[in-house]
Amino acid sequence: xxxxxxxxxxxxxxxxxxxxxxxxxxxxxxxxxxxxxxxxxxxxxxxxxxxxxxxxxxxxxxxxxxxxxxxxxxxxxxxxxxxxxxxxxxxxxxxxxxxxxxxxxxxxxxxxxxxxxxxxxxxxxxxxxxxxxxxxxxxxxxxxxxxxxxxxxxxxxxxxxxxxxxxxxxxxxxxxxxxxxxxxx
Amino acid sequence: xxxxxxxxxxxxxxxxxxxxxxxxxxxxxxxxxxxxxxxxxxxxxxxxxxxxxxxxxxxxxxxxxxxxxxxxxxxxxxxxxxxxxxxxxxxxxxxxxxxxxxxxxxxxxxxxxxxxxxxxxxxxxxxxxxxxxxxxxxxxxxxxxxxxxxxxxxxxxxxxxxxxxxx
Numbered sequence: 001x002x003x004x005x006x007x008x009x010x011x012x013x014x015x016x017x018x019x020x021x022x023x024x025x026x027x028x029x030x031x032x033x034x035x036x037x038x039x040x041x042x043x044x045x046x047x048x049x050x051x052x053x054x055x056x057x058x059x060x061x062x063x064x065x066x067x068x069x070x071x072x073x074x075x076x077x078x079x080x081x082x083x084x085x086x087x088x089x090x091x092x093x094x095x096x097x098x099x100x101x102x103x104x105x106x107x108x109x110x111x112x113x114x115x116x117x118x119x120x121x122x123x124x125x126x127x128x129x130x131x132x133x134x135x136x137x138x139x140x141x142x143x144x145x146x147x148x149x150x151x152x153x154x155x156x157x158x159x160x161x162x163x164x165x166x167x168x169x170x171x172x173x174x175x176x177x178x179x180x181x182x183x184x185x
Numbered sequence: 186x187x188x189x190x191x192x193x194x195x196x197x198x199x200x201x202x203x204x205x206x207x208x209x210x211x212x213x214x215x216x217x218x219x220x221x222x223x224x225x226x227x228x229x230x231x232x233x234x235x236x237x238x239x240x241x242x243x244x245x246x247x248x249x250x251x252x253x254x255x256x257x258x259x260x261x262x263x264x265x266x267x268x269x270x271x272x273x274x275x276x277x278x279x280x281x282x283x284x285x286x287x288x289x290x291x292x293x294x295x296x297x298x299x300x301x302x303x304x305x306x307x308x309x310x311x312x313x314x315x316x317x318x319x320x321x322x323x324x325x326x327x328x329x330x331x332x333x334x335x336x337x338x339x340x341x342x343x344x345x346x347x348x349x350x351x352x
Binding site: 017 | 190192195196212
C-alpha cells in the first residue's frame, strides 16, 4: 500500500495512522539525526510533535503532493522551531552511511584525489556545517535524503528553479572552501 | 498492525489522552481562501489603475507630453505595488503558490489587472451612471488638479492647460 493510499484509508479508519507512523519513524529519525546533534530524547520529542501535527492537519494534505514531501515539510518546520526554542544553530551530524554519499559528492565535484581518507572526509562534514543554512539544508535533502528537485521544492516551499540554483551555489561554495583547504595542505 | 514500536505507542497514547482530533477540511479551505484575498484586492486595484489611466489618456481634449505622467493615478499605482508585495508573500503559503517565482506571480497579477481594467473601462463607458466611473475617475482628476496648483504647472505651455480641463 502506498503512502497516499494509506492516508486515504486512515481518513476512513484511524487505525491506519499507526502504520503511517511506523513507516516514517526510521526515515524521519535518520533525517533529524543527520540535521542536528539532537539526543535520543530530543529526537523522540521531535517525532512526537511531528506526528501530532500530521494527525491534526491530515485534512490539509493534498494528494497531488507526495505524502513524503508533506511530512518532510512538517519535519523541516518543526526542526526550525526546535532550533529557535533551543537557541541552537543546525549542525549536520552524518553517520557512517553518509560517508559513502560524501565520497559520491566529492567524486562529482572532482575532488577525489584531494579528499579520500577518513580525516579529510570529516573535514568535508565540518565544511558542510560552515555553509549557509539554506545551502546546508538543500544539500542534505538532495544528496543524503536523495530527494528530487520537485520534492525539495515541495518540502521547502520554493520554486523548482530556485532549488536548482541553490544546489548549484551550495556545491560551488563547498568546492571553493575545499579547494582552498587543499591548497593550504 | 501486528506489532508497533514503543515510539508509535507513545505517540498514539498522547493523541488519545490529549483528545487531539484532526482539524476539519473547511478550516484549511477557509485559511487558504483568506490567503488569496490580498491577491484579489491587488488585481482589483490594478484594474482600477488601468481604467483610470485609460480615462486620463482618452479623455484629454488635446495631446500633451505631460499628459501621460498626469494621467497615471500614482496613488493607485503605489497601492497596487504595496498590495502586490503583500499578496505575493502570502500566496507562498497557499497550496501551490510557492511553485511560482515572485516575478511570475506579479506578471499574472499585472496581466489580469490589464485585462479586467480594459474590460471594466469598456463596460462602464456605456453606462449613464456616473457613480460607477467615479472611483477610477477621481484619482486622475484629483491628480491633475494637484499638478495644476503645484509649481509644476509653470512648465506647461499655457496657464489653462488641457490637463485641467476634464470632461
